[in-house]
Amino acid sequence: xxxxxxxxxxxxxxxxxxxxxxxxxxxxxxxxxxxxxxxxxxxxxxxxxxxxxxxxxxxxxxxxxxxxxxxxxxxxxxxxxxxxxxxxxxxxxxxxxxxxxxxxxxxxxxxxxxxxxxxxxxxxxxxxxxxxxxxxxxxxxxxxxxxxxxxxxxxxxxxxxxxxxxxxxxxxxxxxxxxxxxxxxxxxxxxxxxxxxxxxxxxxxxxxxxxxxxxxxxxxxxxxxxxxxxxxxxxxxxxxxxxxxxxxxxxxxxxxxxxxxxxxxxxxxxxxxxxxxxxxxxxxxxxxxxxxxxxxxxxxxxxxxxxxxxxxxxxxxxxxxxxxxxxxxxxxxxxxxxxxxxxxxxxxxxxx
Amino acid sequence: xxxxxxxxxxxxxxxxxxxxxxxxxxxxxxxxxxxxxxxxxxxxxxxxxxxxxxxxxxxxxxxxxxxxxxxxxxxxxxxxxxxxxxxxxxxxxxxxxxxxxxxxxxxxxxxxxxxxxxxxxxxxxxxxxxxxxxxxxxxxxxxxxxxxxxxxxxxxxxxxxxxxxxxxxxxxxxxxxxxxxxxxxxxxxxxxxxxxxxxxxxxxxxxxxxxxxxxxxxxxxxxxxxxxxxxxxxxxxxxxxxxxxxxxxxxxxxxxxxxxxxxxxxxxxxxxxxxxxxxxxxxxxxxxxxxxxxxxxxxxxxxxxxx
Numbered sequence: 001x002x003x004x005x006x007x008x009x010x011x012x013x014x015x016x017x018x019x020x021x022x023x024x025x026x027x028x029x030x031x032x033x034x035x036x037x038x039x040x041x042x043x044x045x046x047x048x049x050x051x052x053x054x055x056x057x058x059x060x061x062x063x064x065x066x067x068x069x070x071x072x073x074x075x076x077x078x079x080x081x082x083x084x085x086x087x088x089x090x091x092x093x094x095x096x097x098x099x100x101x102x103x104x105x106x107x108x109x110x111x112x113x114x115x116x117x118x119x120x121x122x123x124x125x126x127x128x129x130x131x132x133x134x135x136x137x138x139x140x141x142x143x144x145x146x147x148x149x150x151x152x153x154x155x156x157x158x159x160x161x162x163x164x165x166x167x168x169x170x171x172x173x174x175x176x177x178x179x180x181x182x183x184x185x186x187x188x189x190x191x192x193x194x195x196x197x198x199x200x201x202x203x204x205x206x207x208x209x210x211x212x213x214x215x216x217x218x219x220x221x222x223x224x225x226x227x228x229x230x231x232x233x234x235x236x237x238x239x240x241x242x243x244x245x246x247x248x249x250x251x252x253x254x255x256x257x258x259x260x261x262x263x264x265x266x267x268x269x270x271x272x273x274x275x276x277x278x279x280x281x282x283x284x285x286x287x288x289x290x291x292x293x294x295x296x297x298x299x300x301x302x303x304x305x306x307x308x309x310x311x312x313x314x315x316x317x318x319x320x321x322x323x324x325x326x327x328x329x330x331x332x333x334x335x336x337x338x339x340x341x342x343x344x345x346x347x348x349x350x351x352x
Numbered sequence: 353x354x355x356x357x358x359x360x361x362x363x364x365x366x367x368x369x370x371x372x373x374x375x376x377x378x379x380x381x382x383x384x385x386x387x388x389x390x391x392x393x394x395x396x397x398x399x400x401x402x403x404x405x406x407x408x409x410x411x412x413x414x415x416x417x418x419x420x421x422x423x424x425x426x427x428x429x430x431x432x433x434x435x436x437x438x439x440x441x442x443x444x445x446x447x448x449x450x451x452x453x454x455x456x457x458x459x460x461x462x463x464x465x466x467x468x469x470x471x472x473x474x475x476x477x478x479x480x481x482x483x484x485x486x487x488x489x490x491x492x493x494x495x496x497x498x499x500x501x502x503x504x505x506x507x508x509x510x511x512x513x514x515x516x517x518x519x520x521x522x523x524x525x526x527x528x529x530x531x532x533x534x535x536x537x538x539x540x541x542x543x544x545x546x547x548x549x550x551x552x553x554x555x556x557x558x559x560x561x562x563x564x565x566x567x568x569x570x571x572x573x574x575x576x577x578x579x580x581x582x583x584x585x586x587x588x589x590x591x592x593x594x595x596x597x598x599x600x601x602x603x604x605x606x607x608x609x610x611x612x613x614x615x616x617x618x619x620x621x622x623x624x625x626x627x628x629x630x631x632x633x634x635x636x637x638x639x640x641x642x643x644x645x646x647x648x649x650x651x652x653x654x655x656x657x658x659x
Contacts, residue, residue, distance in 0.1 A: 148637060
């Protein structure tokens with residue numbers, strides 16, 4: 001029997017899902033080499049990770065808590081990348097959303113929750129949409145590389161946040177001064193879903209985001225245009241699609257969803273603005289979207305997986321001292337192995 | 353006058369990491385590969401350079417290790433983009449995350465958590481005899497550390513290679529029209545591998561400069577965007593080393609000015625001063641982007657026998 005490699009006509013969805021799972025396992029396998037370098041036993045380490053992420057109701061709730069911002073950012077990235085607009089500005093867009101949410105939660109605290117919460121949700125979406133839309137406008141109008149602009153805007157947002165919590169928004173009652181804002185009004189807090197855990201209503205917002213993203217991308221003409229531009233901008237232009245408008249729309253929605261993630265972190269979790277309001281969710285959200293194959297349903301699974309990774313790695317760092325930065329390295333490996341997987345599923349081995 | 357001299361000297365010194373990284377990206381992009389993993393490669397170079405210098409006590413062994421690691425990271429990028437022909441933007445992000453995570457991880461593993469971060473002696477100023485005594489220009493150009501001189505010499509050398517040699521012609525042909533280059537007998541894959549790895553060596557060196565000549569220590573994400581700024585400067589420099597060097601100086605100036613204003617106690621919060629280079633990057637890109645047309649085949653994978 002002779003084996004030969006040939007191209008598959010069309011890779012089935014199942015093989016693509018399988019490729020994602022294999023990519024994750026390859027990344028974790030390479031990660032275990034790093035764990036050995038850190039002087040730990042990978043099996044012990046990964047067991048600590050697994051227990052940390054799923055070991056109790058509390059741990060599982062924490063995993064979902066981390067998955068919420070990842071899901072929202074990942075959905076936004078999905079929309080942008082479907083349009084082939086490479087937004088890596090989720091971090092900055094999340095931060096401006098968080099700043100907007102805090103500001104309203106402090107300034108309009110006298111409002112009833114029924115008015116204040118919708119106002120905060122809409123405003124932080126708009127703040128993120130403006131931050132992302134600015135990069136989209138520069139790309140659409142001036143052909144400025146959005147990868148660089150969005151990264152630059154991340155740093156601008158981070159320094160702006162550092163300034164806000166030390167200057168205009170600093171809590172004056174905290175002596176010595178931890179850099180943080182005062183607590184927002186209770187009316188601006190998202191309700192908690194399970195008593196005794198930190199799981200908050202941001203989860204419902206994120207799940208609503210999944211449905212809306214799905215409907216937008218696959219059931220509206222706007223979404224069709226965004227995908228057409230991503231598939232082939234020349235053909236889309238020739239077909240009469242407003243390419244500039246689609247790019248701007250994709251970037252604005254992308255930023256808006258990240259802005260919502262910022263509102264979730266403030267109103268659902270911390271109830272105040274802090275330096276470390278985002279621990280890299282904007283970047284991990286990119287990996288979530290890619291691992292989820294830019295499909296809203298895939299993004300749910302990927303967000304849950306990386307929520308577990310983040311919570312589990314924190315536990316791993318606490319219990320056996322493996323540095324948390326491992327999770328970022330594994331994210332890089334997941335991206336690279338996913339790409340390798342996409343190449344491999346295009347081929348199959350046949351025996352004659 | 354003394355103030356202007358020190359500001360300009362700092363400008364050149366602070367521009368050096370970006371000069372190396374941007375020159376590396378020029379070689380890479382001229383061959384048609386868009387490497388957006390520069391930031392991650394720079395961080396790996398910075399860590400490896402620092403670790404090597406700390407462990408061996410030899411700065412030059414540190415430099416060697418830094419460029420070796422830069423070359424290895426770039427080899428991975430080349431494998432993804434040339435052999436597997438995957439999307440270069442996404443593989444660049446993968447390299448970025450990998451470099452960011454791995455450099456922080458390895459730093460924690462090798463040095464542990466310490467209250468006082470480990471430092472090295474680092475490269476010192478090596479004034480060039482006679483030249484450094486020239487009034488005004490001497491202290492600006494010729495009282496720098498040796499890596500600064502290397503950056504200044506490398507720039508014209510690169511112009512020479514790119515525009516005056518057969519190899520340079522082959523590189524540019526590969527980036528402009530790989531099919532035509534292939535037809536004329538140029539080994540497109542080989543040229544691309546070569547350029548990506550050479551580029552990685554320079555990018556890694558840019559990182560080494562940060563950790564061994566500027567700060568003399570390493571910390572997580574110590575490049576804070578310089579790798580991406582280097583990519584932006586390649587656009588600004590329209591893929592020409594001299595213009596790119598000038599662009600890097602612009603940023604060196606921005607960093608120098610920001611440090612000077614901070615030291616002066618300017619009545620502006622220093623977080624706002626820190627934003628300055630990033631705002632400048634966006635402004636510069638917005639001004640030049642439309643006219644900046646790179647190599648025609650930039651970012652497009654090449655496959656023989658495919659239209």
